[in-house]
Amino acid sequence: MIRFDNVTKIYRTNGQKRTILEKVSFTLRPGTSYGIIGINGAGKSTTMRLIAGTEEPTKGKVHRGLRVSWPLGFAGGFHPLMTGRDNVIFVARIYGEDPRRVLEFVEDFSELGSYLDVPIKTYSSGMGARLAYGMSMAIPFDCYLIDETLAVGDGRFQKRCAEVFNARRETADVILISHDMETIRSYCSEVIILVGGRAIIYDDVNEAIEVYRRLNT
Structure with a gap:
């Protein structure tokens, strides 16, 4: 509630x-x-x-x-001087999740490759959105917040976003x-x-x- x-x-x-x-x-x-x-x-x-x-x-x-997400694709909560990897681990620990599991999911989903090991401040807005969307999907929430952005990236990546998000909707509100x-x-x-x-x-x-x-x- x-x-x-x-x-x-x-x-x-x-x-x-x-x-x-x-x-x-x-x-x-x-x-x-x-x-x-x-x-x-x-x-x-x-x-x-x-x-x-x-x-x-x-x-x-x-x-x-209940457990409420940040708005999907919102990267403003990341620390710009930390790497993507360190941000993922930090957020996972805040939410009491297994950092290794969350990191594995985000690595696979975001497709950022070696950019996970550089500071967030070097990311384009699209890269930051991929990381934030991956984090949102890696952590189970009771309710997902969406401010216009249902998916990020190009057409192929947007399809991946939709598939994963639709699976989350089976057990969560929007x-x-x-x-x-x-x-x-x-x-x-x-x-x-x-x-x-x-x-x-x-x-x-x-x-x-x-x-x-x-x-x-």
Whole structure:
């Protein structure tokens, strides 16, 4: 279970205050996959970062009763001065996983070869995404977070991503941000619409998509 308890998120930039979420409360149930939609600037990525724990609310509390991934393909959590290999081992230990098993999986999946032994700061964005995606798939999570990116790399590698991710979905939930409503229909059974600092949950995906389309007109 993931629960937002009276969550407010405010950013302050150049003396200006911008409220993204205001006193938002909702519960995301295990066994259900959710889409997060809203117009640009509604706070979708902010909400996902709050779910992931990479940002804290300004006020309120986010409760996580399950193991939540970082957004797929997100490489921002790696230490740039450490090698890919050392980053993999470090993250595996943080999550209490067998570093050797995780490393073997990531080596095979990412196809980075000798680049695993050079610092992350030398990686292209695509290489970093491959490493991050491989890490996400190597560690079993109860819920996977997806901010638009369902797969990375070229067509062949994207197919590998899809195959492994679909296998993970058999035992895990998904929280997905997407502007593609067909993707929302394919992956999600309920939808959160963010509008005006509020979060409204719809258990009818088609109804949520219709509301979203009206917001965009």
